[in-house]
Amino acid sequence: MTINIALLGFGTVASGIPFLLKENGEKITAQAGTDIQIAKFLVRDDAEKQALLAQGHQYEFVTDITAILNDDTIDIVIELMGRIEPAKTFITQALQAKKHVVTANKDLLAVHGSDLLKVATDNGVVLYYEAAVTGGIPILRTLANSYTADKITKILGVVNGTSNFMMTKMVDEGWTYDEALAEASRLGYAESDPTNDVDGIDAAYKIVILSQFAFGMTIKFEDVRHEGIRNITPEDVKLAQKLGFVIKLVGEIVERPSGIYAEVVPTFLPKNHQLATVNGVMNAVFVESIGINEAMFYGPGAGQKPTATSVVADVIELAKGIDKGEVLPAFNTFTRETVYATKEDLVDKYYFAIETEDKAGQLLHLAELFHAENVSFEQVFQENIGDDRASIAIISHKMDLNQFDSLVEKISNLEGFTLRNTIKVI
Numbered sequence: 001m002t003i004n005i006a007l008l009g010f011g012t013v014a015s016g017i018p019f020l021l022k023e024n025g026e027k028i029t030a031q032a033g034t035d036i037q038i039a040k041f042l043v044r045d046d047a048e049k050q051a052l053l054a055q056g057h058q059y060e061f062v063t064d065i066t067a068i069l070n071d072d073t074i075d076i077v078i079e080l081m082g083r084i085e086p087a088k089t090f091i092t093q094a095l096q097a098k099k100h101v102v103t104a105n106k107d108l109l110a111v112h113g114s115d116l117l118k119v120a121t122d123n124g125v126v127l128y129y130e131a132a133v134t135g136g137i138p139i140l141r142t143l144a145n146s147y148t149a150d151k152i153t154k155i156l157g158v159v160n161g162t163s164n165f166m167m168t169k170m171v172d173e174g175w176t177y178d179e180a181l182a183e184a185s186r187l188g189y190a191e192s193d194p195t196n197d198v199d200g201i202d203a204a205y206k207i208v209i210l211s212q213f214a215f216g217m218t219i220k221f222e223d224v225r226h227e228g229i230r231n232i233t234p235e236d237v238k239l240a241q242k243l244g245f246v247i248k249l250v251g252e253i254v255e256r257p258s259g260i261y262a263e264v265v266p267t268f269l270p271k272n273h274q275l276a277t278v279n280g281v282m283n284a285v286f287v288e289s290i291g292i293n294e295a296m297f298y299g300p301g302a303g304q305k306p307t308a309t310s311v312v313a314d315v316i317e318l319a320k321g322i323d324k325g326e327v328l329p330a331f332n333t334f335t336r337e338t339v340y341a342t343k344e345d346l347v348d349k350y351y352f353a354i355e356t357e358d359k360a361g362q363l364l365h366l367a368e369l370f371h372a373e374n375v376s377f378e379q380v381f382q383e384n385i386g387d388d389r390a391s392i393a394i395i396s397h398k399m400d401l402n403q404f405d406s407l408v409e410k411i412s413n414l415e416g417f418t419l420r421n422t423i424k425v426i
Contacts, residue, residue, distance in 0.1 A: 001323055002035040003322055004039040008090055010048070011080060013308050014080040017038070028312065040068055040071065040074065042062055043061050075100065079094075080311070088112055100128070101125070106209060130310040136300035136307060140331070155210055155254075156252050158250060158251075161280075165187075168280050171246055211260065217339070224262045225262070225265070227266065229249050240268050246271055248267055250426075251264040255341075275296070282300060284298040314331075343400055349426075351395050353422070355390070358389055375407065377394055396425075
């Protein structure tokens with residue numbers, strides 16, 4: 001028996017699939033228990049088709065999805081087009097045509113994953129997506145399989161390579177945000193519109209998916225509190241280093257007695273924390289649990305071969321079951337009712353960077369404001385920054401999210417004070 005696959009798109013990752021099937025074909029066939037063969041590629045138009053054929057690619061390229069949907073010999077459809085549409089429509093149609101689907105589309109899964117999984121269930125097929133989170137790190141299957149006997153209490157992740165590359169330059173070399181973004185763009189790490197990377201949106205998509213596997217709850221994307229790295233300055237970086245911290249854009253999912261909470265925010269990490277050493281475009285997911293305790297999974301978050309490897313791993317798992325005629329299990333079988341934590345249950349330390357006039361009594365104003373919220377200072381730093389202006393940096397003791405939100409609002413509205421930045425402290 002041969003398992004036939006069709007790929008939607010012939011971009012960077014998709015072109016890595018034939019490479020793996022050729023270079024590691026013997027092992028892949030042995031693991032799958034059957035041959036895996038590419039039957040068709042869907043491409044945009046005839047111009048792309050002719051260009052690929054002229055380059056020597058000897059595959060059947062089609063420009064109409066129905067050529068795949070109506071082909072009963074195709075068992076698995078791999079979507080590697082990216083973005084929401086037409087990927088959502090094509091995946092839906094493939095599932096309705098009783099074809100299993102593999103995708104790496106985190107944006108789509110974070111926003112419409114529940115709907116697509118229902119379509120799969122209704123049609124007796126499955127949707128697998130290991131490559132959707134931290135492409136080259138097999139974290140989803142690890143959470144689904146290796147943590148079945150364990151209770152996960154917290155996930156911390158550096159899960160966006162572009163923002164992490166930029167923060168590494170800002171921390172190690174003292175670059176400004178603009179300098180780091182320019183270099184990330186030059187090297188091709190940042191898109192022409194870098195919003196999803198630098199504003200924490202891409203990381204938040206991944207956090208949504210991780211929440212399902214680690215906690216069995218599906219957090220809505222709009223319920224993931226997210227903030228990016230645009231406001232981080234060399235002054236923030238220097239103070240963090242002085243205090244023994246490294247600034248990273250960190251995604252966190254935590255379960256408290258009241259429920260689950262997820263966010264993506266700039267974070268002061270202690271220099272001895274495992275995530276503090278994750279630099280450049282690399283990704284890592286740090287898992288805390290009651291059984292294993294602490295474990296970190298590290299590797300490339302993107303790239304042709306790493307992502308293609310995760311995609312083919314999904315194909316192998318599907319091929320095993322198809323070859324044996326088995327009913328294939330859902331990619332993630334751990335589901336619970338989604339219950340969100342209350343703000344009172346979310347307690348952390350925070351860094352506040354504030355600018356004001358350089359005159360007596362300004363720090364006292366802030367102290368009174370914090371005292372009114374029943375929050376105390378752990379450390380305070382004040383310096384003149386010229387033009388009769390002062391910079392005040394405060395590391396607070398722990399406060400809950402209600403207190404934090406209230407302080408942010410009050411400081412922002414305090415005449416003569418500018419709240420330049422806030423950063424969570426671990």
